[in-house]
Amino acid sequence: MLIKAVKKDLALLSLLMATLSDDAMEHIIGCKTPQEAWTCLQDRFALVSVARINQLKTEFYTAQKGADSVDKFLMRLKSIRDQLVSAGEKVSDNDLIIAALTGLPQEFDMIRTVILARETSISVKDFGAQLLSAELANESRISSLTNSMSAMYVHGESSNSRSNGGHGRYQGDSSNMGSGSYQGSSNQRPYSSQNKGSYNSNRYASGNNFTRPYFGNQ
Template sequence: MTSSSLKIDGLLGMVTLRLKENNFLKWRYQLESVLEGHDLFGYFDGSVIPLLKFAIMDEEGVTSEVTAAYKEWLKIDKALLSFLIATLSDDAIEYVIGSKTSRDAWLSLTDQYATVSRARINQLKTEIQTAQKGGDSVDKFLLRLKHIKDQLAIASVPVSADDLMISVLNGLSSEYDMIKTVFVARETSISFKDFRTQLLTTEQAIKA
């Protein structure tokens, strides 16, 4: 991709979120999707490396002449750095000041927002194990637990689909006792999609 074909305004139009303290996962997912769709995420993850900066003339070394390829790489990288900065809140910008490349800025943001303390991990584990549906709809309850699951994933603490389903069952009221009994007694596994479908069916039956 050439710098002339890199339309930063067009990329910005696809990003609806600005990075804040509590939305890193959603922001990162949206940003990665946009950049990967334009074959540009390699500048952020390091798979697209800076090209040779100076032209090698002979065995004695390099000249001071910057190569055209490096100039082109630098134009794209600086454009992407500007794009990244434009998706940040005022607070988040503080963490990228001084970054020379888009990758430097990306790593700084990841270090700041993706690092989860041990105390926070324990808190999230407790939340997912003790969450109650209460007055929420089934879908809202499932989304609440999925959000906790995603936060744990950022901290490299994966929650399996089975464990997530058990947490959901534990948080259901007595009205769902029958379906809880059925799921606990199952000898075969079930996909989370089918699990959700059956919960929604039960919810509708309870309302009726």
Template sequence: MSYAIGSVSSQDLWTRLKEQFSTVSRTSIFQMKSNLQTIKKRSDNVSQYLQKIKEARDYLSAAMVHFADEDIVILALIGLPPEYNTFQCMIRGRENVISLKEFRSQLLAEERIVETHVPNPLLSAMVADHSSATKGSTSPFQNNSSPSSFFSGGNRQFNHTKQKGRGKFNQGVKFNRQS
């Protein structure tokens, strides 16, 4: 835009743009391509993120280097953080190519979901417990541990005798009743 400001005619605008971008070297094109391919969302909102991609694409287009919309979608997916993994899978699994307009719309909708997502504390605790249990490369299923001892914390022993009728779920557990 800064090159267009001050132009008095379309011919003048074209001349300014041609002078600016006709001197683009192979090195600068390589650098612009690298910049486009390394754009990450990070803390930007989706609109800012997509605007960075559009600006990089526009610079390349002015230098006569064009990218298909599908390639831009792929680059945008690569730059998304892990919170968008489900969205990435959904877009990659499509049978037909998604338009940039539709991609933008769906990514904005996904952003609202990601922002309102409150992590499940139980799931977080399970992940934290699992990661601490797996340190030292020992699995909870090694050392003759059974899957049931993993889920029960490995501290309880259950009597696995077959019983029918009342109380079969209280096997091995004793209750003290107060009268």
């Protein structure tokens, strides 16, 4: 009888080992009976399950909406809740709503205050509908503000163009003043250093009594 029992245990152990992955096999090395191997596997995967559950709970209660839409954010939370429920954890609808409100940005402060101040519970369906309405209102307000700012910018550019259209244009900078660089609509002949020399020569030739001006070293 003992020999038959040993053979049966070895057969069961071999069958169990045949169904395990390489990673799982490492945890039953040294086990002599199928009961011992099964106990080792239970202990190992129980620890993994607890760690996974804790990770899911952390993700659930710290999730942030970020750039996601309200609908996508709620779907992400529902997916985590379903995993927790599958692992044997209880997650109520109110837990889901609190987690969602915690992860909403500042733009949803008003709806957050309204939901938290309710005396009666709200269904997940109605909660999602109110969040979608708040999201649409936020998007509409941002769009209106953007259009107003664009209109103000265009109006300012138009006013600047009209105010600059009636003024003449002065070409040149202050360093060129007095050197014949002023360009305007006047028909006056520009005064240059060449004309100055011609003018002085004519004055000198007009009479012997006129003293030639001194211009420095020639």
